[in-house]
Amino acid sequence: MSGLLVGKRLLVTGVITDASIAFSVAKLAQDNGAQVVLTGYGRLSLVERIARRLPQPAPIIELDVTSPEQLAGLADQVREHVDGLDGVVHSIGFAPQSCLGGGFLDASWEDVATALHVSTYSYKSLAMAALPLMSPGGSVVGLTFDATKAWPVYDWMGVAKAGLESASRYLALHLGKKGIRSNLVAAGPLRTMAAKSIPGFEQFEQAWTERAPLGWSLTDQEPAARACLALMSDWFPATTGEIVHVDGGYHALGA
């Protein structure tokens, strides 16, 4: 077996369809020699069906990232399949409808709290749940959507992503002494189930399609997945607290 991730054992969250960024990560990781364990949320039979499309079988562990019980049991369940973890992928996001599509001024705290719990705090929760299996050289990677700007319809999800970006830096700070890295990939817009739940998402699609310096495909998850793989490989050994933009260069533009 050859490839970027030969011998690496990865935990990949967030597969729900074959358009999920996590699906591309899992597929490419297997193609590059990694052993992949998946977690699934909610519709587990659907996750099982999608996982059958991977090049190799991958075990699936149920994980609601807001469940303290499931987080507490995660390491033991992962150990049934692999004896340690070299990489953990957080590819999870959710916000109630009130938080998106222009609802910024009216969304309730309860709804915003849900968005922050699932999309922001969970990055730390997942890393801590996996920590007993990790050793120096390990890598945690998450997915963000450039949170340095206020986007037209992203609203509280944008705030959640700003928090995620900060949380990744703090994780880098606190896990650095254990030799574990934390980095994010800031992807451009991709047509996934999560994206479809954002009213007005086509505004992003149009902006990227028209303006990204390198051009942008709304249906090609592979560039973002490749960056996740690179960050879990041995080729970014001294990089942590970083955000790698995989957006066709859109973030570099002025108004």
Ligand SMILES: NC(=O)c1ccc[n+]([C@@H]2O[C@H](COP(=O)([O-])OP(=O)(O)OC[C@H]3O[C@@H](n4cnc5c(N)ncnc54)[C@H](O)[C@@H]3O)[C@@H](O)[C@H]2O)c1
């Ligand atoms: N699609 C885009 O345009 C885009 C751009 C930049 C970043 N991202 C980010 O990429 C990540 C993956 O999203 P995607 O676009 O692949 O969409 P997706 O819908 O395929 O994946 C989102 C995943 O989050 C999971 N999830 C939701 N609530 C959960 C919970 N409580 N516990 C565990 N899992 C839960 C879902 O089951 C799903 O698998 C998200 O963080 C998203 O914000 C997406």
